[in-house]
Amino acid sequence: MEITNLSPIDVWFSDFEKDPLSALDNLLRGRAYMGKLNRNETPEILFRLFHTKDTGIQRALDEAMRNWFQSYWMAMPRTAASAQWAEILQNAFISVQRLKLCKSYQWLSGSCFRGRSWLRSLYQGPARDPEASLLQTLALRQQDRTLLPLWIRLCRMEEDLPLHYGAVGLLGLRKLPEEDGTPPGGLNPIVLQGIVDLADAIYHRKKTQGEHLWLLECRAIMALYPRSTQYWIDNFSPLIHQKPIGDAAKWFNKTIPGLFDKMEQQRHDKKPTGVFSRPPSKQHLEKILRLIEEQPLDSIKEELQGFLEKHRHYAYQTGVSEFLAKTFCGLGNKIFKRDINLALDLAEEAFLWEPYNPFTWTTRAKIEEYQGNYPRSMALLWEAKRRFPGNAHIRTELANLLGKDSEYKIAEIIYRQAIVDFPKDDVCRNGLAGVLLQRGKRGDAIALLEETIKVFPHNKVAKEFLQKVTHGESIPDISKVYKDDFAGEKSKPREVEVGAKPVESAPFPTKTKIDIDEPGQKKPSELKTAGGEEEAPVEDNIEEKIGMTNLYRLESRTVDNEKEREGCKEKAFSLIKDALQKTPDNVPALLENGWLLLDEAADHARDFFSDQLKRHPHVLGLHLGNLRYKGQKAITINRQEWADLFENFSGSSTVINLERTLHEMSHGNGGRVTALDDLRRQLAKNTNQLPATLRENERWAVSLVKQSLFGNINLGESLTEDSIPPIIANYKRHEHLLKGIVEQCVSAI
Amino acid sequence: MAFQKTKSSSFYQFLKTTAKGSHPELRVIAENFILEERLTGQREDSYESHIAAPANVGDWQEGHEGYVAEKINVVSGTPETFTAQNQPNLISKLDENQYLVRLENATRLGNALGLTNNELIDYLSTFIKNPGDKDAPAIVEKILADWNKTRDHRPVFVGFWDEVKDLMVDPEGKDRDAPEWANRLRDRFGLGHYDPDEGEPIPVVLLRYRVSDVINGRPADPKFAAVPNVLDSKWSPFFCPTPVNGWNEGQSLDLTAGNKDEYALNCEIVHRYIAYRASYFYRAGWITKSPGRTCEEARRIHFSLLQNDYKYFSEL
Structure with missing residues (x-):
């Protein structure tokens, strides 16, 4: 072996000078021995190596780190063990924070949205939780207020995450910069709102250890910001008044003696001394809408800007984003034909606040389509379809868009599947009728419309549609039909009622300036992150491939013709193979692949699930797929395996219960009645306590399972062997649908 | 027992070579492995399954880190250190x-x-x-x-x-x-x-x-x-x-x-x-x-x- 006078650190630096990315990769992955520093944790090693170096070398590290993230984002090495990789990622995130690596930070903040489900899949407990490490890094190095909605959501526990994410949310709020980007000069009132929100969420979700965690957080924050007791009383009591938080209010009295007395006094005075503003009034909105109708946008620029600012101010002050999202999307829909840039900015800003609100997805898609960005619009809708399986409107929008591109066959499949998933939705039926006409299936269209009118006798659209068809119009204006269908959207957008899925903040600017005179249209690719960096490139067509795979896979279950069935599967396999080649750790793509293998009853499904569970131990869908495979192969599933899932994925009890029931129905060994009865009890539970990101999908699943599996069974009574024959019949009739509910819910990540 | 038990093994030869050359900070790592007397056969086997036959120090270190990540720095359960596999080194008094x-x-x-x-x-x-x-x-x-x-x-x-x-x-x-x-x-x-x-x-x-x-x-x-x-x-x-x-x-x-x-x-x-x-x-x-x-x-x-x-x- 060559004798060298260079220390291991010198050798590494020499490598770094030649090839920074490779040297950094070796260090992060434990391939570089760092001599006297080696025993330290990686972030400490990197800090010691670089913190005294000149800015040029630090910049090289920053560049290398960003490239490193790009190389491995959703594509970790094949041989990597998940526990080790989780630790490596944590070390990388911490290093970005400690060494203030700006480019890496900006890349991460732009890639967070698409990376979180992957990071979450590596979760092995609070000690190996790369997602929390990333969020902590983002919180500590915030350069603007872009991430505020994310911190609020974490405090409200709107995502299905462990308790300690609430603490990350509070950290993010505390470290939120001032509007000019400077560090916070004091305790932002939004932190107090976050504390109240967290108490409320913990109380309602009945989180174990929740009170203890909350008290620790609250006391630590009060110690970090010494204020008089009167200050705390004056500032907390109006918040608690505004938001009744039940017994959680008692926790406040443990930390702020006298709070209850003050609140009692305010109750008598009936004048809570609120420090927060109100959202703009309905009258103000109506005035703005009137102005938009009557005047050129140029002439109402100031008025409109003022109105938007009021909404922003209210959202920033209170963290309540409902009004902002609804209004901004509504305005976006209203003005996109007159000022597309402004419309898109408003929709993006709404999305930033409420990414779990489907309305923010469909609005963006609509505007993107209008400005000719068809692939982006399509990608948004495919992704929305996956994230919000319980939302019928997204299906209609997607099918509509596909129809405009003459993809009638795919549109038809989407509608057909939507009709099964949403038996009470008349809009999908009318949409399907339109597509059938386009495909020359006039008879089918008429039959469908007639059936629709039978089921929904008051449906004017179907009646009018049928009338036009029967009176000789070969293909009535379908868009008119859609428009009529959503005429009520202004006042009561269907989407707003629905909230579903995860939910990271996206890399778009929070505040958009109205610059109506600016020529040219801003393309999504030109959008910058708040820090001025370009957002991470988005593989838009990946979502399309995943969506199409899902479509063909489900279709293959229903077509009778074997050749067609095989054709569907072939297409599905080919599409998902492409998607996984580009992003091998894309969790929804992996799940689609797994379901496909199960449908094939392929032996290598076992290896697939076993390998992927080693790489992604925290993905419910992979666990359920693995158990489904065992069922298929008559391998015994012990009770503990189900119990572990209930414990580790407590927010998804309905889906787990449903899968267990399906298993018992088809392969079980005497546990059928128990499983059905457990499911019955589960369906009766109150869904309000679920995180917002799960709630609407859960409601959809509950409703569909009730209808399709239990039919007319009284769910208030326990099930017995005698009462289940009709349920068995239902199961046989709707097996594919029920399986599909499980698959769609676990893929909505 | 330690890695010296099979002195003809490729890993032992690798240790000997590494201990003779290179910089002192690296040499000592190989020296430590040669000197180590406290490894049970089970622990040695467990370790060797991670390092195979390293071609260079980078391979070895990567294998070592992999072993530590999987068997020692565990997030739940017990590190190999406190299992029966390490019985001779356990301290109870x-x-x-x-x-x-x-x-x-x-x-x-x-x-x-x-x-x-x-x-x-x-x-x-x-x-x-x-x-x-x-x-x-x-x-x-x-x-x-x-x-x-x-x-x-x-x-x-x-x-x-x-x-x-x-x-x-x-x-x-x-x-x-x-x-x-x-x-x-x-x-x-x-x-x-x-x-x-x-x-x-x-x-x-x-x-x-x-x-x-x-x-x-x-x-x-x-x-x-x-x-x-x-x-x-x-x-x-x-x-x-x-x-x-x-x-x-x-x-x-x-x-x-x-x-x-x-x-x-x-x-x-x-x-x-x-x-x-x-x-x-x-x-x-x-x-x-x-x-x-x-x-x-x-x-x-x-x-x-x-x-x-x-x-x-x-x-x-």
């Missing part, structure tokens, strides 16, 4: 009342609260001096809760209070308020990886607790402590394996500046995970200087004191 001490790098402790290192050390110092302070306990409790939650279950290296208390208290038992305590303690325990070099000082906390605190965490399981060996942590040139013959604990390097005559052997052991409590915080401060003695020099003296007990010293 320790007086439960005696104090153990551990010096921890505190850099990350304030992260979850967004504290700077200065703020962190100030809060901890205030708390240690005056646990009844109005604000510090709330902050310390929060720091502890986060720390306990995010620590994995890796073996915890500790020394014995009696062997280092001269650095912290005077003969009458009063606290010495010596600003150099952290540097000295680092040197005494051979924690050479805590080296600020010419850069920012390293914030550290000294934890002191009783053996019974470790045992009481899981009283039914007697496997609470062990003599450390080369497989129980990441590589460090400052670690020296301890011979079996005549030594019931590990012996740390002494990096304190001075003559060979002043060199002190200090016992070190590893114990299983425990949740730290606020009452364990004994000091908080800064390591400001590099160790007083180089690793090479310390090892030379160390070996001169232990070499007769090493079974395989002649292999070096």
Whole structure:
């Protein structure tokens, strides 16, 4: 072996000078021995190596780190063990924070949205939780207020995450910069709102250890910001008044003696001394809408800007984003034909606040389509379809868009599947009728419309549609039909009622300036992150491939013709193979692949699930797929395996219960009645306590399972062997649908 | 038993080659593996399944880190160190009342609260001096809760209070308020990886607790402590394996500046995970200087004191 006078650190630096990315990769992955520093944790090693170096070398590290993230984002090495990789990622995130690596930070903040489900899949407990490490890094190095909605959501526990994410949310709020980007000069009132929100969420979700965690957080924050007791009383009591938080209010009295007395006094005075503003009034909105109708946008620029600012101010002050999202999307829909840039900015800003609100997805898609960005619009809708399986409107929008591109066959499949998933939705039926006409299936269209009118006798659209068809119009204006269908959207957008899925903040600017005179249209690719960096490139067509795979896979279950069935599967396999080649750790793509293998009853499904569970131990869908495979192969599933899932994925009890029931129905060994009865009890539970990101999908699943599996069974009574024959019949009739509910819910990540 | 059992194995030959060449900081890692006598056959097999036949130091280190990640720094369950696989090295007879001490790098402790290192050390110092302070306990409790939650279950290296208390208290038992305590303690325990070099000082906390605190965490399981060996942590040139013959604990390097005559052997052991409590915080401060003695020099003296007990010293 060559004798060298260079220390291991010198050798590494020499490598770094030649090839920074490779040297950094070796260090992060434990391939570089760092001599006297080696025993330290990686972030400490990197800090010691670089913190005294000149800015040029630090910049090289920053560049290398960003490239490193790009190389491995959703594509970790094949041989990597998940526990080790989780630790490596944590070390990388911490290093970005400690060494203030700006480019890496900006890349991460732009890639967070698409990376979180992957990071979450590596979760092995609070000690190996790369997602929390990333969020902590983002919180500590915030350069603007872009991430505020994310911190609020974490405090409200709107995502299905462990308790300690609430603490990350509070950290993010505390470290939120001032509007000019400077560090916070004091305790932002939004932190107090976050504390109240967290108490409320913990109380309602009945989180174990929740009170203890909350008290620790609250006391630590009060110690970090010494204020008089009167200050705390004056500032907390109006918040608690505004938001009744039940017994959680008692926790406040443990930390702020006298709070209850003050609140009692305010109750008598009936004048809570609120420090927060109100959202703009309905009258103000109506005035703005009137102005938009009557005047050129140029002439109402100031008025409109003022109105938007009021909404922003209210959202920033209170963290309540409902009004902002609804209004901004509504305005976006209203003005996109007159000022597309402004419309898109408003929709993006709404999305930033409420990414779990489907309305923010469909609005963006609509505007993107209008400005000719068809692939982006399509990608948004495919992704929305996956994230919000319980939302019928997204299906209609997607099918509509596909129809405009003459993809009638795919549109038809989407509608057909939507009709099964949403038996009470008349809009999908009318949409399907339109597509059938386009495909020359006039008879089918008429039959469908007639059936629709039978089921929904008051449906004017179907009646009018049928009338036009029967009176000789070969293909009535379908868009008119859609428009009529959503005429009520202004006042009561269907989407707003629905909230579903995860939910990271996206890399778009929070505040958009109205610059109506600016020529040219801003393309999504030109959008910058708040820090001025370009957002991470988005593989838009990946979502399309995943969506199409899902479509063909489900279709293959229903077509009778074997050749067609095989054709569907072939297409599905080919599409998902492409998607996984580009992003091998894309969790929804992996799940689609797994379901496909199960449908094939392929032996290598076992290896697939076993390998992927080693790489992604925290993905419910992979666990359920693995158990489904065992069922298929008559391998015994012990009770503990189900119990572990209930414990580790407590927010998804309905889906787990449903899968267990399906298993018992088809392969079980005497546990059928128990499983059905457990499911019955589960369906009766109150869904309000679920995180917002799960709630609407859960409601959809509950409703569909009730209808399709239990039919007319009284769910208030326990099930017995005698009462289940009709349920068995239902199961046989709707097996594919029920399986599909499980698959769609676990893929909505 | 150790890797010497099959001297013709490719890994052993790799160790021999590595120990002969290269820079001293790398050489010593191979030396440690050659000298190590405390590995059971099971642990050796477990390790070898991760390293296969390394072609170079990078492969070896990657395999070692993989082994440590999977078998030692576990997030749940028990590290191999405290299993029956390591039976000969388990320690069960320790007086439960005696104090153990551990010096921890505190850099990350304030992260979850967004504290700077200065703020962190100030809060901890205030708390240690005056646990009844109005604000510090709330902050310390929060720091502890986060720390306990995010620590994995890796073996915890500790020394014995009696062997280092001269650095912290005077003969009458009063606290010495010596600003150099952290540097000295680092040197005494051979924690050479805590080296600020010419850069920012390293914030550290000294934890002191009783053996019974470790045992009481899981009283039914007697496997609470062990003599450390080369497989129980990441590589460090400052670690020296301890011979079996005549030594019931590990012996740390002494990096304190001075003559060979002043060199002190200090016992070190590893114990299983425990949740730290606020009452364990004994000091908080800064390591400001590099160790007083180089690793090479310390090892030379160390070996001169232990070499007769090493079974395989002649292999070096």
